Amino acid sequence: MTAVVPPPAATVDAVARNRVRRSVRRRLVITVLAVLVAAAFVVTLMVGRTFYPLDEVVRVVLGERVPGASFTVGRLRLPRGVLALVAGLAFGLAGVTFQTMLRNPLASPDVIGITSGAGAAAVFGIVILSLGGTAVSTVAVAAALGVALVIYLLSFRGGVAGTRLILIGIGVGAMLNSVTSYVLTRAGQWDYQEALRWLTGSLNGATWEAVAPALVALLVLGPVLLGQSRNLSALQLGDDTAAALGVRVERTRLIAIVCAVGVIAFATAACGPIAFVSFLAGPIAARIVGPNGSLLVPAALVGALLVLVADLVGQFALDTRYPVGVITGVLGAPYLIYLIIRTNRAGGSL
Amino acid sequence: MTSVDSVPTPGAALVRRPGSVRFLWLLAVVAALGLLMAASVAIGSRGVGWSDILAALGGSSETIEEAAVTKRIPRTVLAVVVGGALGLAGAVMQGVTRNPLADPGVLGINMGASLAVVAGIAWFGLFSATSIIVTAIFGAALAAVFVYAVGSLGRGGPTPLKLALAGAATSAALTSFITAIVLPRGDIAANVQSFQVGGVGGATFATITPVLPFLAVGLVISLLSARSLNSLALGDELAAGLGERVALARGVAALGSVLLCGAATAVAGPIWFVGLVVPHLCRLLVGVDHRWLLPFSALTGACLLVASDVIGRIVARPGELDVGIVTALVGAPFFIAVVRRQKVREL
Amino acid sequence: MTATHSLAAEELTLAYGERLVIEGLDLVVPAGSITAIVGANACGKSTLLRSMSRLLSPRAGRVLLDGKAVHRMPAKELARTLGLLPQSPIAPEGITVADLVGRGRHPYQGVFSRWSREDDAAVAAALEATQTTTLADRAVDELSGGQRQRVWIAMALAQQTDLLLLDEPTTFLDVAHQVEVLDLLTDLNRTRGTTIVMVLHDLNLAARYADHLVALAAGQIHAAGTPAQVLTEDCVRAVFGLDSRVIEDPTSGAPLMLPLGRHHVDTPAEVSPRG
Numbered sequence: 005m006t007a008v009v010p011p012p013a014a015t016v017d018a019v020a021r022n023r024v025r026r027s028v029r030r031r032l033v034i035t036v037l038a039v040l041v042a043a044a045f046v047v048t049l050m051v052g053r054t055f056y057p058l059d060e061v062v063r064v065v066l067g068e069r070v071p072g073a074s075f076t077v078g079r080l081r082l083p084r085g086v087l088a089l090v091a092g093l094a095f096g097l098a099g100v101t102f103q104t105m106l107r108n109p110l111a112s113p114d115v116i117g118i119t120s121g122a123g124a125a126a127v128f129g130i131v132i133l134s135l136g137g138t139a140v141s142t143v144a145v146a147a148a149l150g151v152a153l154v155i156y157l158l159s160f161r162g163g164v165a166g167t168r169l170i171l172i173g174i175g176v177g178a179m180l181n182s183v184t185s186y187v188l189t190r191a192g193q194w195d196y197q198e199a200l201r202w203l204t205g206s207l208n209g210a211t212w213e214a215v216a217p218a219l220v221a222l223l224v225l226g227p228v229l230l231g232q233s234r235n236l237s238a239l240q241l242g243d244d245t246a247a248a249l250g251v252r253v254e255r256t257r258l259i260a261i262v263c264a265v266g267v268i269a270f271a272t273a274a275c276g277p278i279a280f281v282s283f284l285a286g287p288i289a290a291r292i293v294g295p296n297g298s299l300l301v302p303a304a305l306v307g308a309l310l311v312l313v314a315d316l317v318g319q320f321a322l323d324t325r326y327p328v329g330v331i332t333g334v335l336g337a338p339y340l341i342y343l344i345i346r347t348n349r350a351g352g353s354l
Numbered sequence: 355m356t357s358v359d360s361v362p363t364p365g366a367a368l369v370r371r372p373g374s375v376r377f378l379w380l381l382a383v384v385a386a387l388g389l390l391m392a393a394s395v396a397i398g399s400r401g402v403g404w405s406d407i408l409a410a411l412g413g414s415s416e417t418i419e420e421a422a423v424t425k426r427i428p429r430t431v432l433a434v435v436v437g438g439a440l441g442l443a444g445a446v447m448q449g450v451t452r453n454p455l456a457d458p459g460v461l462g463i464n465m466g467a468s469l470a471v472v473a474g475i476a477w478f479g480l481f482s483a484t485s486i487i488v489t490a491i492f493g494a495a496l497a498a499v500f501v502y503a504v505g506s507l508g509r510g511g512p513t514p515l516k517l518a519l520a521g522a523a524t525s526a527a528l529t530s531f532i533t534a535i536v537l538p539r540g541d542i543a544a545n546v547q548s549f550q551v552g553g554v555g556g557a558t559f560a561t562i563t564p565v566l567p568f569l570a571v572g573l574v575i576s577l578l579s580a581r582s583l584n585s586l587a588l589g590d591e592l593a594a595g596l597g598e599r600v601a602l603a604r605g606v607a608a609l610g611s612v613l614l615c616g617a618a619t620a621v622a623g624p625i626w627f628v629g630l631v632v633p634h635l636c637r638l639l640v641g642v643d644h645r646w647l648l649p650f651s652a653l654t655g656a657c658l659l660v661a662s663d664v665i666g667r668i669v670a671r672p673g674e675l676d677v678g679i680v681t682a683l684v685g686a687p688f689f690i691a692v693v694r695r696q697k698v699r700e701l
Numbered sequence: 702m703t704a705t706h707s708l709a710a711e712e713l714t715l716a717y718g719e720r721l722v723i724e725g726l727d728l729v730v731p732a733g734s735i736t737a738i739v740g741a742n743a744c745g746k747s748t749l750l751r752s753m754s755r756l757l758s759p760r761a762g763r764v765l766l767d768g769k770a771v772h773r774m775p776a777k778e779l780a781r782t783l784g785l786l787p788q789s790p791i792a793p794e795g796i797t798v799a800d801l802v803g804r805g806r807h808p809y810q811g812v813f814s815r816w817s818r819e820d821d822a823a824v825a826a827a828l829e830a831t832q833t834t835t836l837a838d839r840a841v842d843e844l845s846g847g848q849r850q851r852v853w854i855a856m857a858l859a860q861q862t863d864l865l866l867l868d869e870p871t872t873f874l875d876v877a878h879q880v881e882v883l884d885l886l887t888d889l890n891r892t893r894g895t896t897i898v899m900v901l902h903d904l905n906l907a908a909r910y911a912d913h914l915v916a917l918a919a920g921q922i923h924a925a926g927t928p929a930q931v932l933t934e935d936c937v938r939a940v941f942g943l944d945s946r947v948i949e950d951p952t953s954g955a956p957l958m959l960p961l962g963r964h965h966v967d968t969p970a971e972v973s974p975r976g
Contacts, residue, residue: 011825015834020821022799022837107791110519158690167515171455171693174522178626179686182679185551186670204533238807244787247756249860250780250808279530295795295840324538334534337527341504344519348508 026296033293037305041089044312048085049077051320087210087275088311088328090218092285093226094271096307098264099282100289100299101229104236105260108170109343112283113148113268116173119282120180121151122272127187127202141217141273148269151176152261204329205278207315214274221270225263226304232260233298279329280336281307287343376646379639383653387434390660394430395423398667432557432621433663433677434656437628439569439618441655444629445636445648446576446611449583450604451502454634454692455514458494458615459626459685462524464552466497467619469528469535475542476535483564487620491568494616497524498608514696552625552678554663565621572613573652579607580644587642625678627685628655634692706782706863706896707732708753712762715745715752715920722748723920725762730864730913735890735897737911739904741941744917746900747788747868753898754785754866766864780808784862786853788869792841798852799837802827805859827858831885847878854885865889867899871906879903883910908932908955916940932956 049061056064056073063070064077099112113119125147129135135143155176159169184202200206235256238246243253268282285307289299292306311328314335318326396407402419409416410423440458447456458464470493474480480489501524505517536542582603585593590600615629636650659677662684666675708730715723722745730736730753738746751757753764755771763770771779784805792801805827806820828834831851836844841852850870857865870886871879887910889895901907907914908928916923916931918940924931933956937945943960950957 011822011829015825015829016818016822018834018837019799019803019825019828020818022797023803023816023821026797026800107793115522158694168693168696171515171518172690174518175686175689175693178682178689182682182686186675186679186683200533200537204530234807234810238804240791240793241801241804242787242789242791244751244756244785245790247776248754248780248785248787248857249804250777252776279526290795295793295797295800297800326534326537330530330533330537333526333530337523337530340523341520341527344516344523345504345507348504348506348516 026294030293030296030302034301034305037292037302037309041092041305041308041312044309044316045085045089048088048312048316049081051316052076052081083212083215084207084210084315085312086219087207087215088315089308090215090222091207091271091275091278092281092308092311093304094218094222094267094307095278095282095311096285096289097222097226097229097300097304098268099284099307100286100303101236101260101264102282103286104299105239105257106169107240107242109283109287110170111173112286113264114277114280114282115177115340116155116170117175117177117180118148118152118155118173118265119268119272119277120177120184122148122269123202123277124180124183124187126273126276127184131187137213138217141221141270144273145266145269148265148272149262151180152265156261200327200329201276203276204327204333205272205276206327206329207275207311208327210275218267218270218274221267225266229260229263229267230300232256232263233300236260236300237298276329278311279333280340281310281332284310284332284336284339287339376640380650380653383639383650383657387653387657387660390657390664391430391434394433394660394664395426397664398422398426428559428562429554429557429663430660431559432554432562433660435562435566435569436554436618436622436625437659438652438656439572439614440625440628441632441658442573442576442648442652443611443614443618444631444655445633445644445651446579446583446607446614447629448633449579449586449644450607450611451512451517452587452589453512453514453517454696455518455630455689457627457630457689458611458619459525459624459628460518460630460689461498461501461521462528463494463497463501463521463612463615464619464624464626465525465528465532466500467491467494467616468624469493469532470496471620472532472535476539483561487565487568487617490620491613491616494619495609495612497528498612500524502608514693551676552619552623552681553676554622554659555674555676557621561621565617568613568617572610572617575606575610576614577648579603579610580648583607583644583648587644623678625659626682627689628658628681630692631685631688632658634688705732706767707765708783708864708896708898709765710749710753710762711765713749713752713759713764714761715748715757716760717748721760721920723752726920726922728915728922728925730896730898732896733890733894734912735887735899735910736913736915737899737901737907738915738917739901739907739940740917740923744940745920746917749917750785750866750868750898750900751787754783755779756785777808780860780862782862783864783866784857784860785866786857786868786870788872790853792849794842796841797837798833798839798841798844798855799824799828801841801852802833802837802855802859805856808860823859823861827855830858830889831855845878846874847881850874850878850882851885854882858889863894864896864898867897869900869902872902879906886910904932904937904958905950905955908957909950909953928955932958 046058046061050056050058054076056077060070060073061077064073065082102111102113103109122144126140126144129140129143155169155173158172181203188202201208235251238249238251239253239256247253285303286299289302289306293299293302310332314331315328318328318331396402402423406417406419407423410420410427415421415424444457447458447461448454467490470489471480471486474486474489480486501517501520502512505520506512582598585596585598586600586603594600632651632655633647636647636654640646640650659681662680663677666677666680669675710726710728713723713726714721726749738749740746748757752759755764758772764772766774766779766783802824806823809820828837831854833848833851833855836848836852841849844852854870870882874882883906886897886899890897911928913925914928914931915925916936923940924936932947934945934947937943937947937958945961946959947956948959
């Protein structure tokens, strides 16, 4: 139906200008973030015990043989850099998907225990079942989906309430972290570095075999999630409003949960649950982009930037080499507290 | 805002327990504690006979078996002391915050104590037992004040959700800081590992003795607060109307619980969920009168920790499982059950 | 275009879990008019509205839009004909009015389709109709309750549906804003022929603004018809369990219900015993 009285052209123009302004800001932010991610990625390949200039790095990446650089950059730094990139994108994308869907920044997979589930399963597979490669990823994905399902079912009491889901997730997370500790002690291999990988996340010793499943999962499931971005935005208005707008709420939610849990579990199987990245990426992206449309792409880029930069800092900026998860944890936890303070002050839902 | 109706077991709240029932429960809990302590001395990764146990209790440690038992005695005592302190601290905290999810672990207070100790050891070369205990209590107090302040901001005061989130976030932050401090210091890693996962293994009477005075003070303060906690349970306004000096009463009770959990963490490391589970169980047994609830929580906490320690020795044979891991595995489902019982409005 | 869509419920039975809320209910919504549903708390008003907009699947029976069962229609197709404003919709933090109203265009957009001039025109028309054009750049969370409700109605208007269902659109508003919102809905009905169905709490405002009044009690329709037919002293007693006096509203001629309590009434005895 068209309006009986057509709206004044001036108003239509104003609406159009408003919309264009918002989308320009969003595109600008995405472009800048993409450039920064690319830059951080290249720096990751260049610096290390030996510095390789940009042109050598590019030649190695393009497949040329460069003495020295081919091994150091191609075999050591490139898998690490790609893993940082893939994991950051995955954590950011999955985190903001959950936050948008559950309308609460605290409902990110790392706060509500899903990442811990993937981590605990990966440790169990590696230490107890002596699995490797794809099998570890499979176990991690199955466990993460299982944990997501359990949390969802436990929170369900005549409808899922966000607050209940978050608290139950915290409890499940505490339990799964102690399972991880249990498995690590039980194996009698309480190696502090190895424990840290599975409790806070680390990129040390990244290999192509570990990176490949995470990369494939991101390439397959990421686009599916992006395809749901409009439906996810509608879900922000509440389930009823979204349904009234023609969104199939349960179907959207199911697709989003499966895809988000999938990308995050594959990434966790490769590098552990890098602390707070999936929680941080969404709110940071929201800060930069403003309320100007879907946050999926910006949050994924912020996630990648966080992991790449935190890994550079952890490796080179301090006296000691810290795994990436320690750096993101030290940065992320105060931000989490800040967010809680700000929200409590405002008195609203997050 | 939580009020009287958020006390998690309204059924129990309505029924006034006759004294005789409470007394029977008291006998039962004391008997259970005795049995568990005996089990804790008898059961371990190495099997021993009763003669060895009796000999060891008599002070002999000539055979390997007797020596093993001799090591289990202080460990059992420590589990009793720490479990009792945490159970009591949890009951006081749930009373002070009127929050069914309050627990020294969930609220991040144990991690505050741990971080303070780790930082003290790494940077200031803390060594003596007393200095470590004082540092732990100081850290626990700072964390408690911080978490309570953050959780109380905004509408509705310290709701369960806000307090639990503030506590979880603070715990996560403190854990990250501990890791960052410990990682470069291989020299102290062994020293501080016990401040990352709670446990009572390796206890000697020499490590237990210094903490006892602090626990005794905390115990006395907490038990003396029972009456004020009963008033506070009715809500601040009503408590004030009944002539209670609300801020003072709350401060004193909180001090007692901080002393208890800070000192407990100083000897055993951070242990989650004992303080959460125990008061809920005790409310089922003896109702909501804090004059009964507090001593019961102390006894039941001791039972729970001794039992968890024994379980940790059995399931992970030939190794051992730190008691902190066992309580997390046992306590988290309980935490979830408590969350599920709450109405959303009250979260 | 005039509203020619028909909306009806047939033998409708609704339940949450084991609890039956509505049982075997038949209802025809008159096209092009304003229908108000009234009833006591928990009588199933909102449940009925949710089911008519297919948010809740019926246990038995059907909701028919133009003779087709709404629960079988493609979601977006339905959303282009029938809009719903729930009781407490959620505005994401910091969202602007223009952005929120633009969300109403969701049923017209596919995964890859781009925003068109037509979409802008629909948003502009919705802003004009609700007099929120000047608020377009403001954040929704800064607005007053009345403004916010107009913005939500604008979002539903941007959906360009011939049928609009509203669940208690006046809750949390003071009386002036309640009247403002109801006047706005009446304008839409009169100028565009939009069929409006709303759940209302206030009996007297419902009687004043509705063409068609439906009184629900215990999951059944107690009475339906013009306000004058429905709002009687007997009906108020049956539906709300309240003794009342119904007089003619001197300003509009609609029925006006005056509750009788146990106090401050001159002749309660005279009124209460009558059946």
